[in-house]
Amino acid sequence: MDIADVEENFFAASDAKLHGEMCKSLSATYCKILSIFPSLEAARPRSRSGIQALCSLHIALEKTKNVLQHCSDCSKLYLAITGDSVLLKFEKAKGALIDSLRRVEDICYHRPSEARFWRL
Numbered sequence: 001m002d003i004a005d006v007e008e009n010f011f012a013a014s015d016a017k018l019h020g021e022m023c024k025s026l027s028a029t030y031c032k033i034l035s036i037f038p039s040l041e042a043a044r045p046r047s048r049s050g051i052q053a054l055c056s057l058h059i060a061l062e063k064t065k066n067v068l069q070h071c072s073d074c075s076k077l078y079l080a081i082t083g084d085s086v087l088l089k090f091e092k093a094k095g096a097l098i099d100s101l102r103r104v105e106d107i108c109y110h111r112p113s114e115a116r117f118w119r120l
Contacts, residue, residue: 022086022090023068023071025094026064026067026068026090026093026094029064029097029098030061030064030065030097033057033061033097034061037058040104040108041054043108045104045107045108049107050104050107050108053100053103053104053106053107054104056096056100056103057101057103057104059096059100060093060096060097060100061097063092063093063096064093064094064096064097067089067090067093070086070089071086
């Protein structure tokens with residue numbers, strides 16, 4: 001992912017037809033992680049677990065983008081009818097982002113004296 005991808009895929013919370021607060025929260029988390037993703041890729045984790053963690057984070061970012069896009073594209077009526085399903089998708093997406101980022105952080109910054117590079 002490069003800067004063009006970030007700008008192209010940026011989700012505006014105003015695009016949400018329903019579940020606006022959830023969209024805003026997930027979008028903020030997505031954008032924070034997306035902004036540090038190039039730095040994480042540049043660190044080039046050498047271990048197999050490091051590469052897997054980075055791939056896991058990339059997949060979680062894609063899934064989150066898809067959930068946000070789904071909320072933007074679907075009608076209000078459809079989103080209202082499938083509200084429980086949408087809520088579950090939001091929770092899974094945010095959980096996957098946070099878990100993946102923690103895995104990357106544990107691999108990149110395993111010394112306790114180093115500061116955490118993210119706050120969600």
